[in-house]
Every structure is written in C-alpha cells, then in structure tokens.
Amino acid sequence: MSDFASTVSSIYSQALGVIESVEPRIAAATRAELSDQRASLKLIASENYASLPVLMTMGTWLSDKYAEGTIGHRFYAGCQNIDTVEDVAAEHARELFGAEYAYAQPHSGIDANLVAYWSILSHRIESPALERLGAKTVNDLTEADWEALRAEFNSQRVMGMSLDAGGHLTHGFRHNISGKMFRQRSYGTNPGTGLIDYDKLLADAREFKPLILVAGYSAYPRRVNFARMREIADAVGATLFVDMAHFAGLVAGKVFTGEEDPIPYADVVATTTHKSLRGPRGGLVLATKEYAASVDRGCPMVLGGPLGHVMAAKAVALAEARQPAFQTYAQAVADNAKTLADGLLRRGVNLVTGGTDNHLVLLDVGSFGLTGRQAESALLDSGIVTNRNSVPNDPNGAWYTTGVRIGTPALTTRGFGAAEFDRVAELITDVLKNTTPVATAAGAPGKARYDLAEGTAERTRAAAAELLAANPLYPGLEL
Numbered sequence: 001m002s003d004f005a006s007t008v009s010s011i012y013s014q015a016l017g018v019i020e021s022v023e024p025r026i027a028a029a030t031r032a033e034l035s036d037q038r039a040s041l042k043l044i045a046s047e048n049y050a051s052l053p054v055l056m057t058m059g060t061w062l063s064d065k066y067a068e069g070t071i072g073h074r075f076y077a078g079c080q081n082i083d084t085v086e087d088v089a090a091e092h093a094r095e096l097f098g099a100e101y102a103y104a105q106p107h108s109g110i111d112a113n114l115v116a117y118w119s120i121l122s123h124r125i126e127s128p129a130l131e132r133l134g135a136k137t138v139n140d141l142t143e144a145d146w147e148a149l150r151a152e153f154n155s156q157r158v159m160g161m162s163l164d165a166g167g168h169l170t171h172g173f174r175h176n177i178s179g180k181m182f183r184q185r186s187y188g189t190n191p192g193t194g195l196i197d198y199d200k201l202l203a204d205a206r207e208f209k210p211l212i213l214v215a216g217y218s219a220y221p222r223r224v225n226f227a228r229m230r231e232i233a234d235a236v237g238a239t240l241f242v243d244m245a246h247f248a249g250l251v252a253g254k255v256f257t258g259e260e261d262p263i264p265y266a267d268v269v270a271t272t273t274h275k276s277l278r279g280p281r282g283g284l285v286l287a288t289k290e291y292a293a294s295v296d297r298g299c300p301m302v303l304g305g306p307l308g309h310v311m312a313a314k315a316v317a318l319a320e321a322r323q324p325a326f327q328t329y330a331q332a333v334a335d336n337a338k339t340l341a342d343g344l345l346r347r348g349v350n351l352v353t354g355g356t357d358n359h360l361v362l363l364d365v366g367s368f369g370l371t372g373r374q375a376e377s378a379l380l381d382s383g384i385v386t387n388r389n390s391v392p393n394d395p396n397g398a399w400y401t402t403g404v405r406i407g408t409p410a411l412t413t414r415g416f417g418a419a420e421f422d423r424v425a426e427l428i429t430d431v432l433k434n435t436t437p438v439a440t441a442a443g444a445p446g447k448a449r450y451d452l453a454e455g456t457a458e459r460t461r462a463a464a465a466e467l468l469a470a471n472p473l474y475p476g477l478e479l
C-alpha cells in the first residue's frame, strides 16, 4: 500500500499543481474537499468513498470521445475503445447481479430511472401501438397517429412509494417529471409499524391498475420483499420496476438474497453506482431479455453521448464489487447499521420502524422538540454530517422535517466497526440532548434556530477526530 500511496500522492500533487496554474480556485476546492471529507463523520446514507483506482479511472481522455448509440453500433466513427469500456462494464454488471441484460450508459440515478420508464413505455405502449397501426417504426406514423400515441403515453399510471414514507422524487412525486408524465398514486407505510403493508398495497393496486409498480426507496430503513412485489405486479398486469439506487451494494454484496434480491423478480432494475455500490457517480439499468431491446434505446430516447470515463470507472468499481472483500464490506454495512440503531435506541432516541435491517437509520427527533433542520445543523456544528428527512406524515413538512437520515456505507469503508458505531450513536445522542430549539417566527423561514449547550460542539468534534484519525481516508495519500 505505501508504495502505491506515495505514487498516487505524487500523481495527485502534480496534477493539482497543473490545475492550479489554470484555475487556482478549482485546485483549492479539490484540496479542501479532501480535508473536509477526512475531517467529518460522514453519515449521509447515500454517500460513500470510491477507491483510488475508481477515482483515477475517471480522470482520462475517455471523456473526450462521442459515442452515441450502442456497443458496436455508434453514430460516430472510432468508438472501438468506448465499445470495449462499455462492454466490460456491462459484463461485470450482468455477472455481479446475475442479470440477463445490463446498460451502463446512464449518467446518474435519475437518468437511469428515465431510461427505465421510457423503455417500459416503449415496450408496453409504443410497440403494441405500432403493431396495431401496421407501422414498423415511429417514422411510419402519421401526425394523427402521433397525437394518439402521445395521449396514450400521458395517460399511463405509475404507483411508487410516497416521498414521506421513504420513496424517491422519481417515483411519481408531483414536482418531478415522473409525477407529470404519469398519472400517479403512491403507497405509504402502515402508521402503526412503519412498514410497507403489502395487503393494502395489493388492494390499492387492484383499484388503481398501474402500468408500472415501482419498488425501492431512499429513506426506508427496512428490507423489501420483492417476491410479494412481483405477485402484486402480476395481479394487476403491471411491470415491476425496482429502483435499488440506495441498496445496490447490499444486493451486490449478497446481503440481500432470496426474496430480498430484486433481480430475479423485477422486469427492470435501475440503480446509481455511487451510493452503497461504492463506484463513480453514475447510473445503471438491468433488465430481463424481454425488456433488453427497449432499454438499449436509452440513447437516443433519453440520453446523448455516454460518459466514457465514467463507464470505465463503473467497470473498475463493479470488478471490485465482484471480489469477496466486497461481500465482507456489505455485511459490515448492515451489521454496523444495526449497531448504530441499537445504540441510539438504548440511549432513548426514537427511530422510524423501531430499527433497521438495511444500511440506514431514520431518527425521529420530535421527542427532543427539534425539527430535522435544527438537528441536522446542530450535528453539523459538531462535525457530524447527516441530512434531514421527512418521517411518515411529517408534521413539519418537507423543508423543516422531523427526521434525520443516517447511514453506514461511508464510514464502514473507512473501517468503522461495532465499537466505533456505538460511539457514534453516543455522540449523536449527546448532541441531540444538548440542543434546544429556538422558535422561528411564523412566516420567517431563514436559518435553523437552536442553541447548542456550551462545549457540546467542541467535545463532539474532538471525539469524532479521534475516531477519524484511527480510520484514515485514503491512507498515505498526502497532497
């Protein structure tokens, strides 16, 4: 490691020197970001630290090539190396997840979801319509046919988890394109248990008859039974689309197996590559053979040129995730979340659903008299980076919220285990207990108002610094 670390240190130092000579503010911000990441307890459930090989793969001239199209079938000349890159990324994705088909082009999770939605629409709506009209391609349609097809697209129904129950914006939220391009109805969780109520979901689906049933979440601290989701989709003739953006690492690492593994049950699966999967910032779509051809038309349907350098980094990250060490990592992510949840519960913090069995924990800070925004800010003052999040039926709305979402993927990458996460639970509780809300004047939303008892921030920062120093980020990398 030390040879590698010193080589990488010198590469990055020199590269930043070159960048500095062009735009010093960017070199400075890049250096500062490393210090900031090193100096705080990063508990944001959707973040991680990609490996140095993954990061280095992104900094190359693969970025310079236009390669719109698909592997071996591009709209530009000279794409042989991008073909290789995309092919290797897709091969690793298929092998890692046991998927029939993988599409490595989406630039982000939202792009991957748009590709998924449009490929499902194209498979379920456009193809049958073309057949009905005796047209081979959309080019054969008359203007009147087009109008009818657009109307058909826009009248489709999607059913996904509501935002305040832990779903994502792209699952039909009214301010997202998914809530505008579809008629949508969301499903929530049982008010008593906080868990998905599959029987109620089935009854609602029978009534609403969605074309697409979306399973997946950003802030639900529990596992999903995808066999049940499949049954519900089948009962109403829906396509089952699973958005595993948050928990792909737990699927890759074989923590979620059997009915908790979405791949055998879903028609289409989309994910990010940068969250628990620990790759570069990007997206990925997996599909059954049946949906493969329509997913493959992500470009030109939704995407332009793929990011060759990022697809290359996806290939490297997916290769890493196929190593046995990644399964150890993924299991530790889940074990650590449990330790963190238990540590918080034991110290009197309320958790949505009363715990976790994935990588994230959702604190309900209402019992401290705090909003999520006040808690988030007080924790940040103390060197603990989290994000506020709605709890189901949140009394404080989506801006202030009553929850704080935390997760274990990033700090587990740094090497934190049970002892460290129990200590983190202690630090969080200490900060919450020492934060007093200061009422915000009605109609004056400004800063989060709270008082942090004297010495709390300093005490917590010192304790955090100790934990961080014992588990360095990119050890040996010195700039």
Ligand SMILES: *Cc1c(COP(=O)(O)O)cnc(C)c1O
Pocket: 046, 107, 108, 109, 110, 111, 113, 167, 168, 170, 216, 217, 218, 243, 244, 245, 246, 272, 282
């Ligand atoms: C993070 C997330 C996304 C969006 O990913 P981006 O890369 O930020 O576009 C989509 N769906 C879910 C469930 C997510 O958690």
